[in-house]
Amino acid sequence: MREIYVKAPAKINLALHVRGLRKDGFHELQMIMQSISLADRIKLKKKSGGIIVKSSQTELPTNKENLAYQAAEIFFELNPELKQGVEIYIEKNIPIAAGMAGGSADAAAVMRGLYLLFELKPDLNKIRNSLADIGSDVPYCLEGGTVYASGRGEILEKLPFIGEKYLVVVTPSFKISTPAVYKLYDELEGYEKFDFKSVLANLKNKEEPDWNLDYKNDLKKAAEKICPEIKEIKNILNNTKAAFTMLSGSGPTVFSIYNSREQAEKVAASWPRKNDFVTVVKTIDSY
Ligand code: C5P
Structure with missing residues (x-):
């Protein structure tokens, strides 16, 4: 070989x-x-x-x-x-x-x-x-x-695989520095008390994920301050039939999860912002 x-x-x-x-x-x-x-x-x-x-x-x-x-x-x-x-x-x-x-x-x-x-x-x-x-x-x-x-x-x-789900992933052309987001996070807010127990219990049960539970990304505020386009992208995604929308890591990628591949493809095909990287992908298990 x-x-x-x-x-x-x-x-x-x-x-x-x-x-x-x-x-x-x-x-x-x-x-x-x-x-x-x-x-x-x-x-x-x-x-x-x-x-x-x-x-x-x-x-x-x-x-x-x-x-x-x-x-x-x-x-x-x-x-x-x-x-x-x-x-x-x-x-x-x-x-x-x-x-x-x-x-x-x-x-x-x-x-x-x-x-x-x-x-x-x-x-x-x-x-x-x-x-x-x-x-x-x-x-x-x-x-x-x-x-x-x-x-x-x-x-x-x-954790048990959450199953095959279709997502629209949107990345604006703005490149974010991860250390800068963490630094601004430290300056912006104190550490919240946050409990993963309900989210973990749901995911460990091999049930369909309940997206109404306390899922969140603490870096959101800092990332949005550095890259205001994140908010614009989220506003567009929030007006689609997404089951769940979230910022990934320190951004600026935002993704939405849909109940069907067709829904995701429709959102991607009519994406209104011209310079974003937009793609439909699916979740995968370990390799
Ligand atoms: O480990 P990695 O090189 O991905 O981290 C990039 C930067 O992100 C670090 O230099 C640090 O500023 C921030 N970071 C952090 N805490 C972590 C992971 C990353 O502060 N747990």
Whole structure:
């Protein structure tokens, strides 16, 4: 096996609660994460030595700043006996800096893919620990599906898959800096008392999710202040037959869940804002 293709699915947050600022500068979080079918496609090809990253998106860094590069570096550190290197080609479909963990998804997919390419058995605990250093969402991206994530985002509890649901995902062209959103969040409001118990109990019961429960995204106010377009997008989605509408991560992506694929496709087909990235996707289980 000299080259393979792996998929790197994006995530959305069904809920995101900030519990506090930690001594290490990160925030203590409680999140419900869900993988979606929107995915980057990554080609991995053995080469004589070193790591090369190429991408269909010219604005994506191809050096050590790229999380996929960092994942490959960790892979070769964990497997020092390997003499060859890898060429990574990222076909970018997930909008960059959009709150859907595109970079983290690539890193996790490269790690999974390299074990396949070199036909090695992964030591998942070792991999998880080293991937958390690359980014808070990378351990989740290694698992996928419906997950309750806490800590920095790296403590994962698998939940039953919420089932196949159709979504409209809307990303304005505005790129959001995640640290800027967290910083503004700290300045704007104190930490609320927020209880995930009802949401978790509902999701653990394998019932249809009850979208009237206390789902929310604490970063909403800060993200909307930085990118007022989020509000405009939400207003449009709120006037459709969406069962549920939410900001993903630190934004600016907003998504709505519909009861049928037809409803979602109708909303996407008549989307009124010209410069947004708009797509219909479905929820997917772990991979
Ligand atoms: O871990 P990651 O690189 O994705 O984090 C990007 C930034 O988001 C961090 O530098 C930090 O400002 C913020 N963040 C945070 N608390 C988390 C995750 C991210 O403050 N749990």
